[in-house]
Amino acid sequence: MLAFVGVALFVSFLGLGTWQLQRRAWKLDLIERVNERVRAAPVAAPAPAEWPQVNAQQHEYLPVTLAGQFLPQKTVLAQAVTELGAGFWVLTPLQAADGSQTLVNRGFIPAGERQAWQPDRSGAGDAPQTVTGLLRMAEPGGGFLRDNDAAQQRWYSRDVAAIAAAQGLERAAPYFIDAGRPGQPVAAQAWPRPGMTVISFHNSHLVYALTWYGMAAMVLVAAAVVVRWERRRSQPEPKTL
Structure with a gap:
């Protein structure tokens, strides 16, 4: 035995x-x-008909481009720790002509910029925008030992489904886009700071x-x-x- x-x-x-x-x-x-x-080279972001097929193995970090209009009043901030220190990711839905919405991580802001971006008062939703960046998969649940709290607008991860539900986005893509690409030149004092995908x-x-x-x-x-x-x-x- x-x-x-x-x-x-x-x-x-x-x-x-x-x-x-x-x-x-x-x-x-x-x-x-x-x-x-x-x-x-960037390709068109997956359209609603393609959303069920989007997966991490084939699409994570895929360079994409998407046109639409930002919905600045539905901006949320998710806590972040980057090479620039602690702060927040600025997440704003971009609504396409067909009415679908895609959450865009417009970049990083330090904690001192929080009031200026929640809700977003930059006026970026006044004109059509074309966003180029990397497709990212949702980060459900929250961060280390911290759960997302939609009621209090406290986000510790980029949980697309939860953010979409909290912000009333009825046709939200199951992914988000990190605006910019790593290594791209940006203005030294530009906030949010794009292109910080690790x-x-x-x-x-x-x-x-x-x-x-x-x-x-x-x-x-x-x-x-x-x-x-x-x-x-x-x-x-x-x-x-």
């Missing part, structure tokens, strides 16, 4: 380690594809693989110790005169 348990554990740990290596290969391929995607992927699969393989090795060591102990126990004790 003990031998069966040992074999089962060894095979399981070995399989989990191999699976993590496969996941690592998939993640590295994804990172490479996303890096190529970000450098591509493109990163959590990739600890090699560490996990080594952990599982290490546990498999520990099972082998434990098995060797048990076998050695069993052999010693089975040997007859020397007779004494």
Whole structure:
């Protein structure tokens, strides 16, 4: 029975380690594809008919362009921590000619700019706008140890569905757009500051693989110790005169 348990554990740990290596290969391929995607020319943002097919693997960080009119009175601010410090993302719906709305992250503002942008009084909704940026998937729930509070207009993540419901957006896209692209030139004192998307992927699969393989090795060591102990126990004790 003990031998069966040992074999089962060894095979399981070995399989989990191999699976993590496969996941690592998939993640590295994804990172490479996303890096190529970000450098591509912008395409039209997915239209309402395409929304059900939008997914992170094919669309995250895709450069897109979208035309419409901002709805500044429906602006919300989501807390952010960036290389410029703590502050907020300015999220304003852009309404297209067909009546659909897409939440646009217009960029980062420091905490001192909060009153000027909630609600947005910049007048940016007075004229048609064309936004170019990166398509991003929604961030549901909230931030670390903090849940979004729609009633109090406290947003700790860019939860598209929750923001759309709170702001009465009836035809909101399931994604949002980060205005601008990383590395683009912007005015030094322009707020909101676009182009601050951080493109990163959590990739600890090699560490996990080594952990599982290490546990498999520990099972082998434990098995060797048990076998050695069993052999010693089975040997007859020397007779004494």
